[in-house]
Amino acid sequence: MTETRIWLSPPDVGELERKLLLEAFDSNWVAPVGPDLDAFEAQVAEIVGVRHAVALSSGTAALHLALVAAGVRRGDTVLVPSFTFAATANAVMYLGARPVFLDSTTASWNVDPALVVEELKRRCAKGRPPRAVIAVDMYGQCADYGPLVDACDRYGVALIEDAAEALGASYAGKPAGSFGLAGVLSFNGNKIITTGGGGMLVTDDDGVARRARHLSTQAREPFPHYEHRSVGYNYRLSNLLAAVGRGQLQRLDSMIAARRETGHFYRAALGDLPGVTFMPIAEYGRANYWLTCLLIDPERFGASRDRVLERLAAHAIEARPTWKPMHLQPVFRDCVMRGGDVCADLFRRGLCLPSGSALTEHDRERVATAVRAVAAEANA
Template identity: 45%
Template sequence: MSRPRLFLSPPHMSGIEQTYIAEAFESNYIAPLGPMVERFEQSIREFTSTPNALALSSATAALHLALRVLGVGAGDVVLASSFTFIGSIAPILYQNAIPVFIDSDTKSWNLDPELLEKAIAASPKKPKALILTHLYGQCADLAKIIAICTLHNIAVIEDAAESLGAAYAASQSGTFGIFGVYSFNGNKILTTSGGGMLVSPNKELIDKARFYSTQARDDAPHYEHTEFGYNYRLSNILAAIGVAQMEVLQERVAARQQIFTWYREMLSDIGEITFMPELPEACGNRWLTTLTFEKSDPTEIRLALEAENIESRPLWKPMHLQPLFKETLSIQNGTSQNLFEKGLCLPSGTQMTRDDAEQVCEILKKALR
């Protein structure tokens, strides 16, 4: 009999979720909005020390609202990390704006501050915003990037979809820009099945995003609309799951960090492996343990793991290499392409045991031999 499948990053329920879901059912707040949504938003505000939070249907929806509220529209330029997931970039297209992609540095695998300066200079017009991804739970070089964007009056939207619980200079990721975005998709460090959160120090901007997220309904007893909006709010039932998940966030972060430590120890004798680095000022949540192979083919490693019912995954294919963006301006240095070609994500779910990690490493080493 084959072993149970070891997934890359499966959901991990705390056991409290059913209690809060039952409360939501008893209150009969089954449709979007309700007390659990408010509690979920409050838990994010308290954890991140951010005064304003808005629970939404996805992180992509949150990014879309951020751009809309900032006035990004047709023909505007939005800078963005190239080494990321398409959900970080799609909202730029929703607004008919123009993305300009920026490659990674080797110190963090995130957006390169030096290339950011070059992208601003090369942009066809003054950029309105930057969508900055914190990749795989690791923070980008926020001090340099925020300073550059402040100098050029470019709004920073932190795509912290993968980095809830990560910190930079003792402050939570997602709290440095005018907006921050978190994801609660099924494979994230916390999940509500599907969901996202938009945070900001600016109440007026969050209030406007809230207005757009509920079909832009004006204040009237009937349905009155002077602007168009979206159906982007999170349901009260899913928010109940989020309330429970937030109660174990620090445990989940500690578990992911422990899994990374196991992998690093067990693979320390393989010279060609390099793990995703962490900036000295930062403490990542290690959402996924990721690494590169200097000589070996990561596809062979992935297939060897798959043959043993273990899920792994290539690193993100950079946006500037996607067919969709073949005509899009990108400022490159080859870093993200090299990472994509040499990299792999290892199973990192918080229910993994040390024995699970040992099995992964054993198969990986055998494939390398």
């Protein structure tokens, strides 16, 4: 019998989301405005612990508007982790600014705070401070915000938190998304919760929220006719999708618990293999285990990361390499990079295992068996 395919991080939706979606449809609020949209924003703001949430068409749109709110303009520089998804850096480029890429720390795979401090000090001493710093909460684990917040405050540089992967995680008891000038969440189909696409800008700053909301609706001024004094964007989330998000939020805790259980299973099932090490979980916070990731040392394991990927694919299991660093991407080859050895190694040896919240015990066993089979063959 052919086994069903195991996906990396598929949507996990059910009857509750369907019910709320159909209720929104039947109410005829089929637009980027409506009661579900208002409620979704209020509920996310409460979870994140901020005053404002602006629901948008994607996490990338939220990043774009956060950078606009930070005053990023053409010719500016923005400090960005190299080890991230391309959207983090793409949003900087939308504004004609240039990312300066920084390496990761082995302690959490997030941006190295010491490099951030060093780069801020160096650029400010020359009178050329970056306009903003973006920190990314990698694979659902918060960056080390203590030193990052201190450094950005000291040098007067805006901090933006890319928490696209981190809803439900925390740093020193404070929710992901609540750090800096603004935070960014994603509701893409593979995230902790999904609206089938979509994102959210979250902030405590009244002005940032007001401007993001204004720009996301084509910057229309409050006149009877269509009046525009700024270039705006069509970035608002649909009320229908917000209804799905409201259903997902009701299941947030259980879905995170399921992902954490999967992460603990993989560590127990594969942690004894030579050459296998998992992404460290820092003591400063609590991760949501969006994806469980590991590194494979080919000399000790006996086979490469790519060989494991091939075996998993042959058994209808979707897995992926960890993010290819931005400084190694052709599109960003002319950008400045500070360090690079750590995140290059994380990409070279990193593997993301299936981690969806609907993953069954049988699914997890299939994944672990396939990985162990490669090790057994290599060391036979």
